[in-house]
Amino acid sequence: MKTPKIVSRQDWLVARKEHLVKEKELTRLRDELSQQRRELPWVKVEKDYIFGTLNGKQSLTDLFEGYSQLIIYHFMYGPDWQEGCPSCSFWADNFDGIGVHLNHRDINMLAVSRAPLDKLEAYKKRMGWSFNWVSSLNSNFNYDYHVSFTEDEIAKQEMYYNFDLRNFPREEAPGISVFFKNDEGEVFHTYSCYARGLDMLNGAYHHIDLVPKGRDEEGLPYSMAWLSRHDQYSD
Numbered sequence: 001m002k003t004p005k006i007v008s009r010q011d012w013l014v015a016r017k018e019h020l021v022k023e024k025e026l027t028r029l030r031d032e033l034s035q036q037r038r039e040l041p042w043v044k045v046e047k048d049y050i051f052g053t054l055n056g057k058q059s060l061t062d063l064f065e066g067y068s069q070l071i072i073y074h075f076m077y078g079p080d081w082q083e084g085c086p087s088c089s090f091w092a093d094n095f096d097g098i099g100v101h102l103n104h105r106d107i108n109m110l111a112v113s114r115a116p117l118d119k120l121e122a123y124k125k126r127m128g129w130s131f132n133w134v135s136s137l138n139s140n141f142n143y144d145y146h147v148s149f150t151e152d153e154i155a156k157q158e159m160y161y162n163f164d165l166r167n168f169p170r171e172e173a174p175g176i177s178v179f180f181k182n183d184e185g186e187v188f189h190t191y192s193c194y195a196r197g198l199d200m201l202n203g204a205y206h207h208i209d210l211v212p213k214g215r216d217e218e219g220l221p222y223s224m225a226w227l228s229r230h231d232q233y234s235d
Contacts, residue, residue, distance in 0.1 A: 001213055042180065042188040047144070052117040052135035060141075063134065064181050069107045073201070074147040074175040077113035077120065079137055084113070084123050088174055089229045094203045095131045112136050114148055114172065127231065145192060147175045162194040174198060 007015070049060045064070050075092065076085035084092075092111065102109050110132035113120060117135040124133055142148035149159045149171050157167040176198060178191040199205060208215055217223045228234075 001216075037191060040191060042190050045179065045187040045189055047140070049136070049139050049141045051112065051139065051141070052137060053132075054117070054121075058134070060179070061181060061185060061187055063108065063110060064179075064187075065108045067103065067106050067108045068181050069105075070179040070181070071102070071107060071109040072177045072179070073109070073111045074142065074145065074173070074177065075111040075113045075133070076147075076170065076172040076174050077115040077123070078148075078172050079114050079116060081115060081119075083229070084115075084127075085170075085172070085174070086227055086229050087224055089127060090204065090224075090227055091174070091198065091202050092127070092129060092131070093230055094201060096129055099131060110134060112141065114142050127229070142172075145175065145177050147173045147194075149173070162197075176201065 045060065050057050051060070051063065053063075060070075063072075073088075073091070073095070075088045077083075077088070095109070095111070099109060112134055114137050115123075115135060116137050120133045120135055124130075136142050143150065146160050149161075149168065153159045154171055158165050159168045159173075161168050161173050173194065175192060175194040177189065180188045180190050182188070205215070215223070217226065220226060
């Protein structure tokens with residue numbers, strides 16, 4: 001890491017206030033972008049997806065649990081995998097404790113994966129998580145929301161991910177999707193994002209971005225090569 005120049009407190013304050021102007025600009029732009037996100041058109045969900053849950057088989061409508069808004073994190077965990085994705089596990093470490101606050105803004109949030117429910121529950125217990133996690137095994141849900149890929153797509157190395165055709169290195173991918181249920185019980189898909197769009201969900205990364213070394217990922221084989229599941233760090 002190259003050390004910046006060392007200055008007096010007065011000179012530091014001048015530089016910090018100059019940077020604050022840019023931070024405030026970003027905050028205003030983020031508020032504007034969030035408003036535009038809320039104004040995006042919706043798509044009515046016509047399929048009756050069924051999920052495996054601790055309460056038995058439930059529909060997408062059931063997952064709202066009485067709230068009108070639903071956030072689903074697409075957690076990478078394939079049916080044959082022995083563990084959940086390390087990166088998704090990093091994101092999921094940020095989920096516990098926020099549910100009660102989301103509920104008070106008329107929002108339910110949960111994770112969905114194609115792995116069977118018993119695997120999800122065992123991994124959740126291992127990781128010490130309490131958020132709701134359901135299985136989309138035997139459902140097209142993951143494929144329809146472009147976070148799981150067919151054998152044909154994998155063979156052709158052409159997966160539709162993040163709104164474009166690309167070669168994705170795994171058969172499962174991360175994402176988030178948002179749904180709304182009206183008073184008549186109709187469900188609408190309002191938003192999805194993938195890849196770096198998920199950064200906004202990771203509070204740990206935002207903390208890391210504050211410190212002098214930042215994410216410190218330059219020179220690694222890939223950006224998150226440093227990452228381990230929280231119970232697998234060696235020190």
